[in-house]
Amino acid sequence: MSEIVDAHLVVDRGGFRLDVRLRIGAGEVVALLGPNGAGKTTALRALAGLQPLSAGHVTLAGVDVDRPDRPLWTPPERRPIGVVFQDYLLFPHLNALDNVAFGPRRQGADRRAARALAARWLERVGLRAYERSRPRQLSGGQAQRVALARALAVHPKLLLLDEPLAALDARTRLDTRAALHRHLAEHDGATLLVTHDPLDALVLADRLVIIEDGRVVQEGDGATITARPRTDYVARLVGLNLYRGTGDGHSVRVGADLVLTADDTVHGDAFVAFPPAAVALHPKRPDGSPRNAWPATITGLQRHGDNLRIQLDGPVTVAADVTPAAAAHLNLAPGQEVWVAVKAAETHAYPATPH
Amino acid sequence: MKRRRGTQRVPVGLLLPAALGLAFLVLPLAGLLIRAPWSSLPRRLTEPGVLSALWLSLRTATAATGVCLVLGVPLAWLLARVTFPGRRVVRALVTVPLVLPPVVGGVALLLVFGRRGLIGSWLDGTFGVTLPFTTTGVVFAEAFVAMPFLVIAVEGALRGADARYEEAAATLGASRWTTFTHVTLPLVAPGIAAGAVLCWARALGEFGATITFAGNFPGRTQTMPLAVYLALETDLNAAIVLSLILLTVSVAILAGLRDRWITGP
Numbered sequence: 131m132s133e134i135v136d137a138h139l140v141v142d143r144g145g146f147r148l149d150v151r152l153r154i155g156a157g158e159v160v161a162l163l164g165p166n167g168a169g170k171t172t173a174l175r176a177l178a179g180l181q182p183l184s185a186g187h188v189t190l191a192g193v194d195v196d197r198p199d200r201p202l203w204t205p206p207e208r209r210p211i212g213v214v215f216q217d218y219l220l221f222p223h224l225n226a227l228d229n230v231a232f233g234p235r236r237q238g239a240d241r242r243a244a245r246a247l248a249a250r251w252l253e254r255v256g257l258r259a260y261e262r263s264r265p266r267q268l269s270g271g272q273a274q275r276v277a278l279a280r281a282l283a284v285h286p287k288l289l290l291l292d293e294p295l296a297a298l299d300a301r302t303r304l305d306t307r308a309a310l311h312r313h314l315a316e317h318d319g320a321t322l323l324v325t326h327d328p329l330d331a332l333v334l335a336d337r338l339v340i341i342e343d344g345r346v347v348q349e350g351d352g353a354t355i356t357a358r359p360r361t362d363y364v365a366r367l368v369g370l371n372l373y374r375g376t377g378d379g380h381s382v383r384v385g386a387d388l389v390l391t392a393d394d395t396v397h398g399d400a401f402v403a404f405p406p407a408a409v410a411l412h413p414k415r416p417d418g419s420p421r422n423a424w425p426a427t428i429t430g431l432q433r434h435g436d437n438l439r440i441q442l443d444g445p446v447t448v449a450a451d452v453t454p455a456a457a458a459h460l461n462l463a464p465g466q467e468v469w470v471a472v473k474a475a476e477t478h479a480y481p482a483t484p485h
Numbered sequence: 486m487k488r489r490r491g492t493q494r495v496p497v498g499l500l501l502p503a504a505l506g507l508a509f510l511v512l513p514l515a516g517l518l519i520r521a522p523w524s525s526l527p528r529r530l531t532e533p534g535v536l537s538a539l540w541l542s543l544r545t546a547t548a549a550t551g552v553c554l555v556l557g558v559p560l561a562w563l564l565a566r567v568t569f570p571g572r573r574v575v576r577a578l579v580t581v582p583l584v585l586p587p588v589v590g591g592v593a594l595l596l597v598f599g600r601r602g603l604i605g606s607w608l609d610g611t612f613g614v615t616l617p618f619t620t621t622g623v624v625f626a627e628a629f630v631a632m633p634f635l636v637i638a639v640e641g642a643l644r645g646a647d648a649r650y651e652e653a654a655a656t657l658g659a660s661r662w663t664t665f666t667h668v669t670l671p672l673v674a675p676g677i678a679a680g681a682v683l684c685w686a687r688a689l690g691e692f693g694a695t696i697t698f699a700g701n702f703p704g705r706t707q708t709m710p711l712a713v714y715l716a717l718e719t720d721l722n723a724a725i726v727l728s729l730i731l732l733t734v735s736v737a738i739l740a741g742l743r744d745r746w747i748t749g750p
Contacts, residue, residue, distance in 0.1 A: 180652050206655040219653040223671040232667075236658035284657060 134320035138186035139176045148344040154320040161323045161335030169344040170324040179206035191287045212281030216293040218273045220265035226276045227261035233284035251279035271302040289321045328367040370403045388445040391421040392479035399482040408476035409450035412469040422472040522722040529726045538712040546688040549627035557635040565643035583633045591697025622699035627688035635684040642676020
């Protein structure tokens with residue numbers, strides 16, 4: 131797999147500093163995931179040439195396009211890129227066909243050839259029938275597909291997608307995500323997907339790069355990241371309770387009064403994670419040999435899918451998912467004291483320093 | 486006291502001045518219509534002096550608008566899209582002709598483009614071109630006075646247009662010039678049209694700078710407003726007829742364009 135993107139993106143902007151290293155191979159889809167204000171869109175704009183770097187470098191398909199130290203800077207129109215913007219930015223004065231033909235025209239194709247190419251792309255995204263429609267006549271999902279066709283019609287070596295599904299309603303999102311997945315699989319260049327939605331990232335990307343406050347906090351494939359989150363943000367994204375402590379064999383001390391037991395073996399600085407569904411609540415101290423059990427106070431209840439998500443305070447804060455029937459049986463209410471129990475088999479412990 | 490439902494209540498303190506304001510604007514126009522010599526109107530309309538003045542006015546106002554478009558749109562783009570030192574000063578300079586008495590503008594034009602002016606003497610010596618007291622001079626005077634209207638309108642439209650469309654065009658391989666012609670211009674076309682209409686209307690009514698810089702030669706530099714002023718000295722009825730024509734033509738053209746281009750809230 132040849133490398134398309136080799137970048138060290140450093141952007142200083144009024145107190146905010148983005149400092150992210152990125153490598154993306156041909157045919158690879160990388161998701162840049164992070165909370166609002168983490169610098170995701172800044173990173174995308176730096177790759178596109180819409181935001182000059184303060185330091186570092188951007189190399190696309192072996193060609194330097196931004197090196198502040200030389201200094202060298204290639205404007206966006208001369209970079210081998212295609213961008214799908216968050217609100218698509220289809221030109222309102224052009225119909226769908228001419229929007230898609232815009233890029234090929236600029237690359238030197240004559241009007242007829244550009245339109246023929248655009249028609250083939252609209253065909254591929256299933257919108258051939260809408261080629262005469264103006265952007266305002268298209269639905270959100272259709273506009274997204276036209277924007278994707280427009281970005282791909284220039285045969286970009288690097289496809290950049292900025293929150294491509296964020297503007298869609300839930301139903302359209304499902305269909306569009308599936309279609310997008312198909313098109314990304316067919317794209318032989320590199321793809322960078324910027325999103326704050328973990329589901330989009332997990333479905334669409336081969337690899338996830340998670341940034342917080344301008345820095346990469348975790349990187350890896352979906353399975354690793356969902357099983358072994360390294361920050362509270364990632365843990366919340368993937369819906370896990372996460373604690374940091376000191377490991378000693380099967381047990382990890384996460385607070386002055388709390389030691390959690392896991393099946394894994396860890397030593398030293400370690401994370402412990404378990405899903406809210408693995409947490410059981412009891413009115414009294416559970417019988418038997420519950421190793422991970424502690425008293426806690428309910429601080430909040432809210433609906434979560436078909437279940438109730440209970441927030442609890444104690445030696446550590448914890449989220450628990452219980453069925454409505456169990457909640458009714460226990461008569462759960464904020465302020466109530468309960469016992470929390472977590473099975474060791476569902477508790478994962480792993481070293482805090484990767485490798 | 487009964488209060489009818491659905492009635493919008495308007496305070497007298499606002500209604501009275503509003504009504505007076507409307508009357509103040511409409512009454513002079515009504516006076517023009519009432520005093521018009523309707524019986525001799527057909528004969529007066531076909532007088533050669535009238536038609537030539539009207540034709541000259543339309544031609545020069547249109548040419549001046551053309552000049553303003555060619556020079557003013559790029560100037561507006563510069564003010565709206567490029568950050569450069571002294572931008573605020575430039576913007577202030579652009580609006581100077583708005584507040585400057587047109588006669589003063591005419592004098593200033595004479596000092597620069599007159600036969601002995603800074604640029605005029607060079608034009609005269611090198612190309613044998615003189616601007617003052619020519620039809621081209623009329624266009625100069627009108628463009629000078631009308632350009633700020635266009636620049637302000639187009640700059641406003643450019644600031645209102647989403648600049649991210651231009652970024653999208655760049656990522657598709659469009660140079661800045663192509664982006665300007667293929668994306669920016671179509672996006673702000675309504676604003677440019679509105680600015681051009683304002684500019685044209687201002688140029689059509691131009692008097693002070695024109696008479697100072699271009700003089701008052703029938704058929705060459707005597708536009709409608711100048712003809713009205715001259716007629717007022719000798720023949721009041723002729724002045725009324727000329728005014729009526731100017732009023733009809735400008736209102737007709739503005740009304741014709743309004744629905745298509747200028748959509749107010």
